[in-house]
Amino acid sequence: MQLPISPSKVAHIIIRARKFDADVPGSGQGRELRAFIANLNEDEQAALTAVMWIGRETFEPEELDEAIATAKAEASAPTEDYLMGIPMLADYLEDGLIALGISLEDAEEDVDRPV
Structure with a gap:
């Protein structure tokens, strides 16, 4: 299956999440990360959640379709609230990309391009 979210968008979220984790509260990093995730479409949000679950080893890489379907079926809170918690x-997103055979370095190179 083709991942319904571009690796560069996942890399962008990884970079923002790292800044958010290391950042001083109130600097706007969390607001920017939350807005970026909120602006993804439903398929992209479900895929992002699935990549995180694969990185966390809740699902195996070959269960990507099932993980995406589960993310859509079980979405009870806004994705940005769930993921930011x-x-x-x-780390989970990065591990998920690696498990799916997607190079984070290649994805990061695309981050500077418009998403």
Whole structure:
């Protein structure tokens, strides 16, 4: 299955999540990260959640379709609220990309391009 979110968008979220985790409260990093995730479409939000679950080893990489379907079926809170409440979000997203065979370095190179 093709991942319904571009790796560069996931890389952008990883970078923002790392800044958010390391940042001083009130600097706007959380607001920017929340807005970016909120502006993704439903398929992208479900895929982002699935990548995080794969990175957290809740699902295996070959269960991507099932993870995406589960994310859509179980979404009871806004995705940005759910994901921003996950400690180590950036690490889980990075591990999820790696598990799916997607190079974070290649994805990060695309971050400077418009998403």
